Amino acid sequence: MNVLDSTCPFCGLDDPAMTVYADRLVQAVVSTRPINRYHVIIVPRIHAERLPDLPPDVAAAAIHLAQRVGGAIIDAGVPDGITYITEDDLTGQGYNLMAHWKLHVIARYRDDGVRLEWNRHDDPGGDTTRAQIAAAIRRQLAPAT
Numbered sequence: 375m376n377v378l379d380s381t382c383p384f385c386g387l388d389d390p391a392m393t394v395y396a397d398r399l400v401q402a403v404v405s406t407r408p409i410n411r412y413h414v415i416i417v418p419r420i421h422a423e424r425l426p427d428l429p430p431d432v433a434a435a436a437i438h439l440a441q442r443v444g445g446a447i448i449d450a451g452v453p454d455g456i457t458y459i460t461e462d463d464l465t466g467q468g469y470n471l472m473a474h475w476k477l478h479v480i481a482r483y484r485d486d487g488v489r490l491e492w493n494r495h496d497d498p499g500g501d502t503t504r505a506q507i508a509a510a511i512r513r514q515l516a517p518a519t
């Protein structure tokens with residue numbers, strides 16, 4: 375993780391007209407490519423490509439700011455719902471087009487045509503596979519000895 379990356383458009387981002395909030399750790403800007411109106415992006419001041427790379431105080435600040443921005447969007451945009459979403463690009467294949475971690479706060483409206491496909495089939499491996507996955511993640515969460 376670098377503190378700043380001079381090639382990254384989100385490092386040193388300074389666009390007061392589009393900024394809804396800024397402090398020393400995080401800022402929130404209206405998206406240039408909005409999914410809907412009232413699509414705000416929470417952007418850490420430091421360059422980190424993945425959520426696990428963020429220092430805990432920055433991650434906490436980003437979540438806290440998303441809570442505040444979400445509340446403000448409810449009042450300002452009168453949406454039917456809000457989508458909070460983020461992605462880590464681990465292989466450079468476009469899961470996160472700009473490799474600077476961001477958290478999107480997106481107002482959602484009935485019939486807005488935006489679809490996240492969550493209606494997936496059950497895992498064909500069943501509970502055995504699910505338990506194996508749970509164990510694998512638990513091992514990674516365990517403190518180093």
Ligand SMILES: [Zn+2]
Pocket residue numbers: 378379382383384385420421422473474
């Ligand atoms: Zn950056």
